[in-house]
Amino acid sequence: MRVLVVFFSLFLCLFGCGQKQETSSWFADNGKIKVLSTTAMINDVVQRIGQDRVDSLSLIVGEIDPHSYEIVKGDDEKIVYAQIVIGNGLNLEHGASLRKLLKQHPHVVYLGDEIQKRVPERILKVGGEIDPHVWMDISLWVEGIDAIVFALAKTDPENAIFYRQNGDHLRREMLTVHLQLQEEMREIPDEKRFLVTSHDAFHYFVRAYLAQGEEWEKRCMAPEGLAPEGQLSSQDIKRVVGHLSRYKIGVVFPESNVNRDALKKVISCCTHDVRCSDQPLYGDAMGTEHYLEMIQHNAQVLREEWNK
Secondary structure (H helix, E strand, O other): OHHHHHHHHHHHHHHHHHHHHHHHHHOOOOOOEEEEEOOHHHHHHHHHHHHHHEEEEEOOOOOOOOOOOOOOOOHHHHHHHOOEEEEOOOOOOOOHHHHHHHHHOOOEEEHHHHHHHHOHHHOOEEOOEEOOOHHHOHHHHHHHHHHHHHHHHHHOHHHHHHHHHHHHHHHHHHHHHHHHHHHHHOOOOHHHOOEEEOEOOOHHHHHHHOOOOOOHHHHEEOOEOOOOOOOOOHHHHHHHHHHHHHOOOOEEEOEOOOOOHHHHHHHHOOOOOOEEOOOOEOOOOOOOOOHHHHHHHHHHHHHHHHOO
């Protein structure tokens, strides 16, 4: 037991030191554009486009919930120091303190809002609220590339062509992966492609990769809403249990940064065998080194579980 405690403490120390070193180098005056992204999914795209001309940093890291994130010590310095701040928007970052600081910055780009301007017909609503999880559909996340390219080129016009070329290359790569995942996921039998997760973060994913022209909504269900707040009613549980029974669903999928209690309650109320996947999906937390790996991970976990 003591060995485990020591190992865990060492892991936390190494992780924390790594984060501090990354932040410290980001503040260095090296002539690069300083870009602060609210999430790792945004930050990865910024890195791919800006490469060595940009110093990019993610504000919300690890398994922290971006919906309710409130600023901590040092966050205000990062936001003030950044030349460009890129958020998700669409009310993802609704923590009061973070929202206030973002509004005060003179050069904020909300990627989700820019995507909505380009393709408003593709933005979903859940329970009357706009679904902010646009990164879950690669072909939709691609629509935010131009906004990043424009922001970087406006700040650093001498490298505008460089950013545009990188954006074009990344767009082609992302759309290629998108099409590959569509083909792979649709090889799964129709009766198995029903996704029940911890909270409503996978609507875009389901529409893009699990549906084949029919109404995609029936293939997606979660006990918690757009933000995982941990407040379940008996009606929420009954609704999900009924869905599992109706479509004879035998496996549910936890998310890496969401408590599993809600899914456990649902499973305990089912009258047929339902299990919880051992491998979590990545919804609000990227969980991998790069964005595309996150979406590929989710697809792989689903294929493995549904093929059992």
